[in-house]
Amino acid sequence: MAGAGVDALVLRPSPDFRFLGGREGPYLVVTGDAVAETAEPARLVPEGARRVGVDPEMRVRELFGLAVEAELVPASAVLAPLRLRKEPYEIEAVARAVAAAEGVLGQARELAWFGAGERTMARRLRLLLVESGCEEVLSLRVAAGEHTARPAHPPGERVINPGDALLVSVCGRWDGYCAEVARVFAVAEPPEDFEAMYSVVTAAHRAGLSVMRPGVPVAAVSRAVGEVIDGSGYGRFAAAHAGRGIGLGHDEGPRPGEDTVLAAGMTFCLEPAIYVPDLFGARVADVVVCTDGGPLALGTSPHSLTVLDR
Amino acid sequence: MAGAGVDALVLRPSPDFRFLGGREGPYLVVTGDAVAETAEPARLVPEGARRVGVDPEMRVRELFGLAVEAELVPASAVLAPLRLRKEPYEIEAVARAVAAAEGVLGQARELAWFGAGERTMARRLRLLLVESGCEEVLSLRVAAGEHTARPAHPPGERVINPGDALLVSVCGRWDGYCAEVARVFAVAEPPEDFEAMYSVVTAAHRAGLSVMRPGVPVAAVSRAVGEVIDGSGYGRFAAAHAGRGIGLGHDEGPRPGEDTVLAAGMTFCLEPAIYVPDLFGARVADVVVCTDGGPLALGTSPHSLTVLDR
Incomplete structure (x- = not known):
């Protein structure tokens, strides 16, 4: 994530979510040192996070409700390259x-x-x-x-x-x-x-x-x-x-x-x-x-x- | 739309899209004087538009690809009140x-x-x-x-x-x-x-x-x-x-x-x-x-x- 200049990822049930092992949701928050499922993603985003990657499948209504104080960018910058080659x-x-x-x-x-x-x-x-x-x-x-x-x-x-x-x-x-x-x-x-x-x-x-x-x-x-x-x-x-x-x-x-x-x-x-x-x-x-x-x-x-x- | 301070709406197949009569998409653009389906919504948004309402069902990946130069807000501010009472x-x-x-x-x-x-x-x-x-x-x-x-x-x-x-x-x-x-x-x-x-x-x-x-x-x-x-x-x-x-x-x-x-x-x-x-x-x-x-x-x-x- 550091390579993409992103401090955290906020995902909801989607291909990215499943790729990272998400099961129940409603959100999966990934930071430098933790992966957690939560109902309140804003609370798990580190304080002072500047850029947060959001799930490309997230809906606009969810996005506007996130209440995350950071620049929001698509999580794809981090995850799409990892998903290219299949096991x-x-x-x-x-x-x-x-x-x-x-x-x-x-x-x-x-x-x-x-x-x-x-x-x-x-x-x-x-x-x-x-x-x-x-x-x-x-x-x-x-x-x-x-x-x-x-x-x-x-x-x-x-x-x-x-x-x-x-x-x-x-x-x-x-x-x-x-x-x-x-x-x-x-x-x-x-x-x-x-x-x-x-x-x-x-x-x-x-x-x-x-x-x-x-x-x-x-x-x-x-x-x-x-x-x-x-x-x-x-x-x-x-x-x-x-x-x-x-x-x-x-x-x-x-x-x-x-x-x-x-x-x-x-x-x-x-x-x-x-x-x-x-x-x-x-x-x-x-x-x-x-x-x-x-x-x-x-x-x-x-x-x-x-x-x-x- | 003027009442909500919004200059145009950009919708994609969704309840709002169907409410306004959208049929094929991929996008429906609503401005003060026209409603049109288009593949290139950015071209139909009036030049100088300050605030554009986007479909609450739009995905983040679509949102980041819109290339509309304006503040983006949920279209719900305009359409949700109109949809409350059913015919x-x-x-x-x-x-x-x-x-x-x-x-x-x-x-x-x-x-x-x-x-x-x-x-x-x-x-x-x-x-x-x-x-x-x-x-x-x-x-x-x-x-x-x-x-x-x-x-x-x-x-x-x-x-x-x-x-x-x-x-x-x-x-x-x-x-x-x-x-x-x-x-x-x-x-x-x-x-x-x-x-x-x-x-x-x-x-x-x-x-x-x-x-x-x-x-x-x-x-x-x-x-x-x-x-x-x-x-x-x-x-x-x-x-x-x-x-x-x-x-x-x-x-x-x-x-x-x-x-x-x-x-x-x-x-x-x-x-x-x-x-x-x-x-x-x-x-x-x-x-x-x-x-x-x-x-x-x-x-x-x-x-x-x-x-x-x-």
Whole structure:
């Protein structure tokens, strides 16, 4: 903490909190010589503390109620670097989460999509997630037709029809660790030109994966993804980023915009995407672990376009 | 906004965001003359804005990334008073959420609790919640035996045995609106002295309910609850507060610590509790609406101690 110029950390239940062994909360206060759970964090922050790191998941309403007399900065400056490389037991936990998420998407193929609304299908997926042991659903996307072109589309009333592309993704937490899987389906038959666009996304995914090895800057993953998409002519429709780290948190380092160099033990959600406004979009997301032997995709389900029968 | 000395509001998906009609986000920016959804809130905040209200549900990591050059204050100063009194359609929505939550607790009675762990039972309840259409599980408590004395106990591995008290509560969001219901069960038979303590909690609930009418300060509800508990000799084990408002948010105004005067259309989660450390505790939570005709409990399930058969 001294290195980051921070005198104390105040955390509340969150990935950082769990990383430091927090159990009940409501707050965990970390100082130079102690770690304690407390209901009154301000009392445990050392007198005269100048800078205090606060949990990046803390809500603004909690922040304004903290009553800590110090400059408040995100605790991530201290903890994010420590969380980048996962221990083997953590990678096993992420792999279990990925297996659960993939299991849900596998079951999703068997559901009756035709004529149902996006929101109805999202509810069914949520049920499958919870049945799989998911403790927290972090994001759940069901987008049909032109909605596949909206990256943050919340499931709505649109009915899923033959000829629609369908973008389905689930992100959740199982036994503390997160996974996300996104796949694309076509309903009865893919829309015109869809397969060509989709094949660019899967090629970009392969390109990103191929460079993920220790010693390579994480920015190289984005470059590899971007080159494929740019070369296809879809460049201006590419998603802004090619992924992000995943582990105790579902959106953590390494981030492509940072200077991080990949190292063994880093877990990354690789998720290239193309969104053509009002027409269609596609995103393929898989969790990958960087190992000394190269990139290892924790998911096993293929990227080939699944056509759902009518 | 001018009244609160705020030049703009920056909201992200949250109860305040939904209250102002936000749909996709990621941010909603409200200025004196416009409301707009945007990915770049800093660009829509008027130049020269001095104070900007930020969403109380915003995360610290988002807050530090806002890049808004102004003093940041919670948007609640502007919006919380507007959200206090619910429109009839909102009360209907809360009532539907209460019915769903009560339905889940009703089903909970039929589950096999004996010999199961708290966490296993919490998973089963989560499944029932999602099956009931719950969009977001906001809190889920299953506490057995001495754990009932811990207000924020996360479900753990403790096995539920005959002779245990059991505290079960569910809080979630259905179609945008929240409800919470908490009930107490006894497994096969209640522990010694438990029924006497529990009867104090239900009497405190009745006392709190009886004063909830327009024109009464919300603090009077806490006083009524507190007097019953104090008079029983359990005063030093009483929960710090007797409830809080509920609606689009699960923890909003009116709050007992505030100066709010109750008015028709306010919806309140009345939840007196007694926690005797290491021994047992009890909390009974119900959503109540303040009407011109007096208090109206939206839930219908009785407070009598349910003894679960072996």
